[in-house]
Structures are given as C-alpha cells and as structure tokens.
Amino acid sequence: KQEVTQIPAALSVPEGENLVLNCSFTDSAIYNLQWFRQDPGKGLTSLLLIQSSQREQTSGRLNASLDKSSGRSTLYIAASQPGDSATYLCAVRTSGSRLTFGEGTQLTVNP
C-alpha cells in the first residue's frame, strides 16, 4: 500500500526566503506526482504535475523535482511571499486512478 509522507508538517519563514518542502513515498512504481496548494476552507489548486519519466517541472517561482528510485520529491519556492501562505499537498498516482495524498505542509510566510 502506497504511503506518502510530507516533512515538515508546518513551516514559518520570513518573506523573501527560499524554501524547500519535502515529500516521500514508499512505492517507487508511480505514474506521476502532483503538487497542490490548499487555502483554508478551499479546494485544491494544482501547481505542478511531474510524469514518472520526468525529473522536474517549473512554473514561475516554483520548481518541483522527482527522484522516483529513492521515492522523493521536493517543491522549491523561491523568494517567498505572504500570498504563498497555504497548505501544500503532495500526491502520487501508483496504479489505477487514485491519487494517494500526504498530510500536507502548512506554510506561513511572514511579512
């Protein structure tokens, strides 16, 4: 059974700092990995999708990497802003149709 772990559970940083969020998964036979953002009381917003054959994806100040063999992904956020404050969720698709999610990292960026 696939298990996804996200570290840290919570992170508080000053504005402008570069930061890294970590995601690990137990079954390396994945089809893809997706990073989401969730604001309080809201649904999930897709940030980046990495297929199993890819090593990284970039969108603006966000960069996600994937090391399938070691079961790890990182989400790098450059020059963080208060508007980046949210919960960040990592999800992997192992087989079939389901995504398995981690419990998320709650990020606070202080002005």
Added chain:
Amino acid sequence: GAGVSQTPSNKVTEKGKYVELRCDPISGHTALYWYRQSLGQGPEFLIYFQGTGAADDSGLPNDRFFAVRPEGSVSTLKIQRTERGDSAVYLCASSLRGPGNTIYFGEGSWLTVV
C-alpha cells in the same frame, strides 16, 4: 464551466438522514473523481468515473455510499443513513481524459452530521 462546481458548499444534517452532493465538472472533461478530506488530513480517494461508468469504486467506505454520473457530466454522491463519522469535506475533481492528466478540484462540500 470555468472550473469544477460543487453544491451545496455546506450541509448540516441529522444522523440517519440521506444526503446528496452534486458535482459539475469542467466542460469536456471525461474523468471525474470524488475524494473525502477530514480535518488535518490529505484527501482520500472514493470513486472514479470515466464517462458514465464507475471505473474504480474501491475507495467507497461501505454500501451507504453510492455515486452516479448518468450522462457523463454531472455526478451525484449519495450517502444513506448518515453517521457522525461521515462529517468531512467531500471534494470532486475532473481531468481531461484520465488520471495521467492534471486533476482539477472543486472547492468541496462541507458535510456536518449532528
């Protein structure tokens, strides 16, 4: 529509009652998913539709839960004899063809069973 739309946004119901939650996916998306999220947890998979058929319903917790998508667009999640443990956010999502594509989530239906 522009995004995945879910109604109602909030629902409070009494234990034992029947509840229906509706999802309107992004226009043209053939794949539709239901997930459930409890406080402080990541979403958990319930069911996946490809077109009108439930291609994978292995995440439904028990036979009180049922979902339909009769015309391949709007879907309804139905919960019978609700229990307090059913309280959660029910999230609907859609993707263009299948799970290999980016999945887009709605804002969820917050269900509270009292």
